[in-house]
Amino acid sequence: MKKTLLIGLLLSFHLLAQDTTDEWPEDDDWGNDWDAKESPWSQSGFLEAAYGSRINNDQLFTNQTTLSELRWHQQFQYSDEKVDFNWAYDVWVDELEEDLQFDLRELNFKFSLFGQTDVVLGRQISTWGTGDLLFINDMFPKDWQSFFSGRDDNYLKAPADALRFTSYFKPLNVDVVITPAAEPDRFINGERFALFSPFTQGHIGGFEAINPRNPNDPEYAIRLFKNFKGHQMALYGYHGIDKSPTGVDSTFQPYFPRKNVFGASFQSTLGQGLYNLEVGYHQALDDKDGDNPLVPNSQWRFLVGYERELIKKLNWGTQYYVEHTVDYDAFLANSFSPNTEVDKNRQVWTNRLTYQAMQDKLTWSLFMFYSPTDKDSYWRPSVNYRHNDQWQFTLGGNVFAGSEDHTFFGQFEDGSNLYARIRFQY
């Protein structure tokens, strides 16, 4: 039934698509339609069908489908001289979830104050930092379920109800994001993908295995940044929560431990390419001495990256990332399961290759995470074909490999999947 609906919808949109291409008559390619924005309102969106399935069986799941959805994304925008209003939402049906799903992606007002300050008020998506799919100082919510299941990369970022001020001054720019009620990541909770539990020393999944206490503390994030002759520098500060429920409270319920982050980044050119450095100290406020086995210890996180165009339309980016756990001796001494704990200096090497062909219509992409310390890896191959302004087709995979069950990527080995997406945008 769902499939019939899907095909019907796609067909009707195909007819619509043909209508819109008629804007440009054959005899006069220029036409007259400039979309001149006479109205301050504009709208756009897409319909997308997506399907993904595990490569191997995961015994914890009766259904090996990881994604089976029909999604409608819609956005409205109002824009005049003084203010912008943005409203965007997603509605979808997914075989893996019972009801119709709704996600409010954006509902915000944007305006400027005193000439030098930009304000965004309401539900919004925020990003900063220099890492590519590695986040040290970006503590804004991420959607790992979407990321692992093969939805568009744009869904990696989840929205939050927040207030953002960005002020631009000659010596320094100041960016502040206040989230009154902390917005955690959409973390892997066992529903769609299984994960390793240090308490059972095995995998849990096939149901919502992690159901944490909701955080309601505010989050404060600040960035001071400057661009000096092409050199970009930033300092960061954050007070809030660990975005995944990595802690367990005294009633043995998972929760989001309180956290501070202090960091800095630098980005500039090197030869034909760009390099970036980023560092952050993640301070575990609920485990300052590192001896509480129920809350992860403080960590230093470092990142160095480089990217450049190798040949025409082939881009390569590489990063080396180190996560240093502080008070490691106390950490191990108090751990319930020292054999499956994280290394003192967990390291990850990433490589990204992107190749565009057919006048940018075809994009081949491969992103690889490899950890020499965890001996695990995560491969993200994809190919996207953009047929025209309406139709896009994507094939890809999320492949995890590891020699041990408990490591960061290795624990998701049985969740390895392939996916396909068809999108009609308007």
Place this chain on the structure above:
Amino acid sequence: MKKIFVLMMLVGLFNVQAETSVEEIITNANLASFYKGDDGRSDARMIIVDAKDTKQMRQFVILRKDLEDGGNQNFLVVFSRPSDVKDTVFLVHKKVDADDDRWLYLPALDLEKRISASDNRTSFVGSDFFYEDVSGRNPKLDTHQLIKEDDKLFYLKSVPVDATQVEFDHYTMQIDKQNYLPMLIEYYDQSGEVYRRVEVVEVAEVQGHPTVMKSKVSNLKTGGYTLLEFRRPAYDLGMEEDVFTVRSLRNPPKNWLSGQ
């Protein structure tokens, strides 16, 4: 003997004159094409047509400010169509003697992305135009030769100084004597065939500057082509330099975008 000497001097003199004149033509053509006024804005749209007659569209506003005539300049490109690139912003600090600084803003991720220098002779946003066609090619990268001239046009042939950096063997230009706009540029491959053509379709006078309103790039190998049309161009608007900072990625300057 004396005659030969005089002749040689004359030839030498003639050569010098010809060289300055080619240099002048190229300088004027570069200024006329890419440096009109101290700053400028225009709406722009492209229709990209491939060999199978599949059509795509790009619509954007382009803002420009020159730091020096014929020298470094800043660009801001704000896309409005199609919907997957809507509100995408591209900021370029173009440097004549070094690689450009470039930034891209992707609104769905709120991602402000510094991008590394890329080959300037590759597709600009999926069209048949190259980055260089839009922002200009450094005239010093080629040696230029005046082949002939008639009442209306200078005919030039240009050969790359470093042939390994480009896909063409040479190109020819027909430059309008009145306004110095290159009306037709044809790129030749190693076998001497024309495989790429950039032509001006329509010119209009805007605030005293002859301005290209319509142009076309044809890929003669594939049969694909791209039409580029400008609307509401304006010059010397007094754009502030901070229009071309990272602030404009998240908050593009509305007063310059609207063209009012």
